[in-house]
Amino acid sequence: MTGSPTPGSVAAWVALMRAQTATLARIEADLDGAGLPPLAWYDVLLELRRAERASKRLRQRDLQAALLLAGYNLSRLLDRMAGAGLVAREPTPDDRRGIDIVPTAEGRAMRRRMWPVYARALGHHVGRHFDAAEATTLATLLERLR
Template sequence: MNPAKRDNDEAARAADSRLVHDFGLLIKAATRLEHRIDTALRKECQVSHTMFEVLIRLCRHPDEEISQRRLADDLTLTSSGITRLIDRMEGAGLVRRQPAPGDRRSVLVETTDHGRAVFLRAAAVHAQVVERYFVTPVPPADYGRLTRSLGQIETALRDS
């Protein structure tokens, strides 16, 4: 067999493998769901999905001091990326920065009253989209197994 044909056949088999296909389904579904959420949040609440993720972290434990650096780590953003994002959120009145007590280099971020109100509206929009496109398409008997499996994947990635 011609080496080029053999390589083409082998590449076609690899590209058509079950693992490539299954992982592609996961990525496509996650990407499309994230796009639907982002579109709905922008339209209904004038915030991006990433801004909503910041508000989740800030509202989850309102008395906890959360630094801009920690937000960057949680959201896998660069230092400049989180700075620009918090700048936009501060400009929209969603959050405010505070100097960290005892650490001149660190900045704490907290929600404003307006930010909490926007978060509550955004949480309802987010829940509607997730219910429609993530929960409803999955048979109820499979939903728990799906979420447990996703949790196991996340744990394996985090712990490795």
């Protein structure tokens, strides 16, 4: 047998693809409309802030794992962000293969500038559609697909 999946799970998958594509496009459009960089830059800056709050330096490898990003992709994303003056690369103290990524003052400022726009977009394009219980249900179900 070809193992036809349940109709419900096909519907869920199709809905997942479309929801992500459509919502991401709307959020990116809001950021772009405000003259801000793409969402991926925010994700990087947010991870960097989390690390700073925990008084840790973040290795590129760890950033890669946190963002589910291919290594070569992250290398070049950081090229662009470093070019824009938002992050700096420093050698990892105890592993000479490694690079620590640190935010610059401008990088921290950029994250603060992006958040209000991102938050507004999130409320408008996601939060608006769910009450608290629904949002939790949705998050819980989606977690299983990690």
